[in-house]
Amino acid sequence: MTHAIFQMVCFILxxxxxxxxxxxxxxxxxxxxxxxxxxxxxxxxxCLWMLAEAEFLALxxxxxxxxxxxxxxxxxxxxxxxxxxxxxEGYIKYLPIGIGAAVIMLIExxxxxxxxxxxxxxxxxxxxxxxxxxxxQALFTHFxxxxxxxxxxxxxxxxxxxxxxLRVRSFSKHQNPxxxxxxxxxxxxxxxxMAAVTPAAxxxxxxxxxxx
Amino acid sequence: xxxxxxxxxxxxxxxxxxYVLAIAVPLIIAVAMYVWWERKVIGWMHVRMGPNQIGPFxxxxxxxxxxxxxxxxxxxxxNANRFLYFTAPLLSVIPALAVWAxxxxxxxxxxxxxxxxxxxxxAMTSLGVYGIILAGWSSNSRYALLGAMRSAAQMxxxxxxxxxxxxxxxxxxxxxxxxxxxxxxVGHQGLFDWFWLPLxxxxxVFYISGVAETNRLPFxxxxxxxxxxxxxxxxxxxxxxxxxxxxxxxxxxxxxFMVSLLFLGGWLSPFQGWHLxxxxxxxxxxxxxxxxxxATSYVWLRATFPRYRYDQIMRLGWKVFIPxxxxxxxxxxxxxxxxxxxxxx
Numbered sequence: 001m002t003h004a005i006f007q008m009v010c011f012i013l014x015x016x017x018x019x020x021x022x023x024x025x026x027x028x029x030x031x032x033x034x035x036x037x038x039x040x041x042x043x044x045x046x047c048l049w050m051l052a053e054a055e056f057l058a059l060x061x062x063x064x065x066x067x068x069x070x071x072x073x074x075x076x077x078x079x080x081x082x083x084x085x086x087x088x089e090g091y092i093k094y095l096p097i098g099i100g101a102a103v104i105m106l107i108e109x110x111x112x113x114x115x116x117x118x119x120x121x122x123x124x125x126x127x128x129x130x131x132x133x134x135x136x137q138a139l140f141t142h143f144x145x146x147x148x149x150x151x152x153x154x155x156x157x158x159x160x161x162x163x164x165x166l167r168v169r170s171f172s173k174h175q176n177p178x179x180x181x182x183x184x185x186x187x188x189x190x191x192x193x194m195a196a197v198t199p200a201a202x203x204x205x206x207x208x209x210x211x212x
Numbered sequence: 213x214x215x216x217x218x219x220x221x222x223x224x225x226x227x228x229x230x231y232v233l234a235i236a237v238p239l240i241i242a243v244a245m246y247v248w249w250e251r252k253v254i255g256w257m258h259v260r261m262g263p264n265q266i267g268p269f270x271x272x273x274x275x276x277x278x279x280x281x282x283x284x285x286x287x288x289x290x291n292a293n294r295f296l297y298f299t300a301p302l303l304s305v306i307p308a309l310a311v312w313a314x315x316x317x318x319x320x321x322x323x324x325x326x327x328x329x330x331x332x333x334x335a336m337t338s339l340g341v342y343g344i345i346l347a348g349w350s351s352n353s354r355y356a357l358l359g360a361m362r363s364a365a366q367m368x369x370x371x372x373x374x375x376x377x378x379x380x381x382x383x384x385x386x387x388x389x390x391x392x393x394x395x396x397x398v399g400h401q402g403l404f405d406w407f408w409l410p411l412x413x414x415x416x417v418f419y420i421s422g423v424a425e426t427n428r429l430p431f432x433x434x435x436x437x438x439x440x441x442x443x444x445x446x447x448x449x450x451x452x453x454x455x456x457x458x459x460x461x462x463x464x465x466x467x468x469f470m471v472s473l474l475f476l477g478g479w480l481s482p483f484q485g486w487h488l489x490x491x492x493x494x495x496x497x498x499x500x501x502x503x504x505x506x507a508t509s510y511v512w513l514r515a516t517f518p519r520y521r522y523d524q525i526m527r528l529g530w531k532v533f534i535p536x537x538x539x540x541x542x543x544x545x546x547x548x549x550x551x552x553x554x555x556x557x
Contacts, residue, residue, distance in 0.1 A: 032296075032349065039342070059331040067338025067371070071345065071364060078349050078357075132328050132388050177527045 011051055018044035026098070035074045042066050056132045231323050235312050243461040244274035250511045257515040281457075284450035289352050292447070296350035301448070301455035304343025308459040311336040311466055316390050318479050318496040330378055330388045333470070334371075337425070340463065341367045344427075344434070344444050347456070351447040359443025362522060363427055363434030369529040370424040376537035377418040380411050380544040381474045384553055394478035396555050400485030406477040410553045414540050415475045417533050422467030423510060424525065426460060430517035431525055438519075464510060465503070472502035 021044065024037035042065045049058035139147050248263060248271060255262025263270030288297060314329035316322035326332055341364055348360020382388060384407060385396040399405025408415040424431040435443030445456045472478060479499040483492045520528075547553045 032293075036296075036346075055326070055328045056331065059328055059335045062335035063331065063338055067335060067341070068368060071338075071341055071368060074342075074345060075361070075364060078345070132331070175523065177521075177524050181524075 007051060011048065014044045014047040014051065018048065031077050031080065032074065035070065035077050039066055039070045039074075042070065053131065056135050228323075232313075235323060236309055239309070239312060239462060239465070240458065242465060243458055244278060245271075246461055246465060246507060247277070248274040249508070250514070253508060253511045254515045257512075278454065281454040282451050286450040286452055287447070289447045291352045293350040293352070296346050298452065300343050300347035300350060301452045301459075302343070303346060304340055304459040305455045305462075307336045307339040307343075308462040308466070314390060315466070315469055316394070316473070316478070317499060319391065319394075319494075321496065322391065325389065325391060328388045329390045330382060330393070334375060334378065337374075337463070337466075338371055340459065343456070343459065347448065348444040351444075353447050355440040355442075355446045356444050358440050359434050359436075359446070362440075363444060366427065366431065366434065366525060366529075367425055369526060370421040370533075373417050373529060373533040373537050374421040374425060376534065376541060377411075377414040377421065378474070380414045380537070380540055381407055383541065383544040383548050384410065384555070386548075386555070390473055390478075394473060394480065397477045397480060398484065399554055402484055402486050403477065403482040405484070405554065406475065406480070408475040410547055411475065411540065411544065413536050414544075415471075417537055418475065419471050419506075421529075421533065422471060423513060424529070426463045426467055428460075428464060428510060429514040430520050432519060433522050433525065436519055465507065468503045468506035468510065469499075471506055472499055476502050478502075 018041055021037040021040040025034050025041065028034050028037060042061060046058040046061045046066070049055075049061065251273070252262040252270070263273035266272045266276050288294060311333055313324045314322065314326050314332050316325070344363045344367070345360045348356040348358075348363075351357075381393060385393040387393060387396070397406045427434040433439070433443075435445065440446070445453055448456060477484075477498075479494050479496050481492050481494045481498050484494060486492055
């Protein structure tokens with residue numbers, strides 16, 4: 001019994017944090033704080049998924065979104081030197097549009113959940129096998145083709161982003177680390193043979209007696 | 213999902229709290245001892261004495277430094293973002309300690325024997341970067357921001373090769389659970405049953421990425437003293453600085469543990485199956501011996517190598533390690549598919 005109550009308390013806690021931080025994303029003034037609120041949203045969503053025993057999904061969310069995507073996001077936002085005041089001008093004007101989009105998304109999501117709950121199937125998850133194992137089995141057998149196509153799309157996106165961002169400028173200077181690493185001593189240092197010449201040793205001065 | 217049951221009883225809840233402290237407190241002491249050992253070893257390498265004044269062999273020096281740091285004044289720079297300035301060290305320490313929940317110390321001696329232990333490890337280590345970025349940004353200092361930028365790019369780059377090295381291990385072991393990964397390295401050929409042999413390039417990639425991930429020399433451009441003073445934590449002093457310090461060394465200890473567990477058989481004896489009496493018995497002492505050797509080797513690296521240049525670090529990560537890793541994932545797949553590597557007994 002305590003178990004169920006504890007789970008409920010955790011659920012409410014994570015859900016409240018998720019919703020609160022999601023609201024903070026669109027309402028805080030500082031853009032860096034906004035990005036951090038988004039990170040918190042992702043993290044508490046991951047906790048919620050963990051409660052639903054979808055551990056792979058939860059950890060993947062943290063690894064991919066919190067650990068990588070949002071770091072780059074934060075990075076870009078930190079580098080932006082923007083005046084915050086003009087950005088807040090249209091807040092009230094665009095609020096109805098935002099609320100409209102949110103409501104449509106809510107309806108869509110409820111629709112999906114509704115369809116899923118009507119077509120609920122006995123999970124093919126065999127007793128004893130872990131969540132991760134079962135997901136791997138499913139992805140690499142039944143859903144191999146969609147999985148590979150998704151991977152391909154992501155790779156194409158990556159290459160496209162690199163190509164779009166790559167500017168070869170004629171005046172930019174760069175070094176070739178491979179050539180630098182390949183440098184060997186004979187290429188840089190020249191040994192010169194010189195005959196050793198010992199200068200005639202000067203007469204050692206007689207040690208001066210300290211006066212007085 | 214046994215962690216759910218832990219909460220159903222106040223007694224078990226308290227017991228779990230005790231376990232957490234039983235890991236965290238020795239870890240913090242280990243950090244202090246590691247700092248002492250590092251200074252001592254570097255001292256010997258420089259033909260110096262190292263710390264030798266306080267306590268026998270200078271052993272109490274590390275604790276004296278802790279006390280010194282704790283009673284120092286905490287300075288907040290002008291125009292710093294106070295909230296983030298104080299959150300950043302916490303964001304760097306909490307993941308560094310939280311990771312240890314899934315690290316096993318012996319057969320069955322683990323706080324949470326999670327099925328997705330390796331994924332959890334990846335998730336937690338990837339969170340550590342927030343502490344560094346936010347510390348750099350909230351300090352309102354050029355040097356700190358530069359350090360944060362460098363460190364973030366470096367950590368993200370090396371996380372990729374680390375993840376791919378992990379994938380190779382997972383493919384061979386067929387599990388994301390640390391105990392199962394170590395069990396997959398059991399055999400009769402002593403240390404030749406461990407994963408370092410079939411995954412030799414990955415062993416080096418993971419070892420070096422571990423050093424780069426923790427921003428240690430020769431990859432410590434994030435706090436390169438000669439270029440950007442002390443990088444992201446230049447403005448921090450006193451106990452908040454101590455938190456960054458703690459996180460860095462806890463992560464380093466973790467990296468040594470990970471290499472031992474994933475590639476060097478964890479608590480397995482290097483003479484397993486050779487019938488050498490007590491030498492062939494596996495136990496936690498082997499794990500700690502491996503950890504000690506690896507941790508000392510990090511100090512050795514620090515004393516030996518000059519600092520890499522930033523573009524060289526990026527080149528090593530992206531153009532050398534990642535191609536090798538991708539290739540070796542295929543090799544690991546082939547090894548697994550044709551049963552070329554014996555798994556367990």
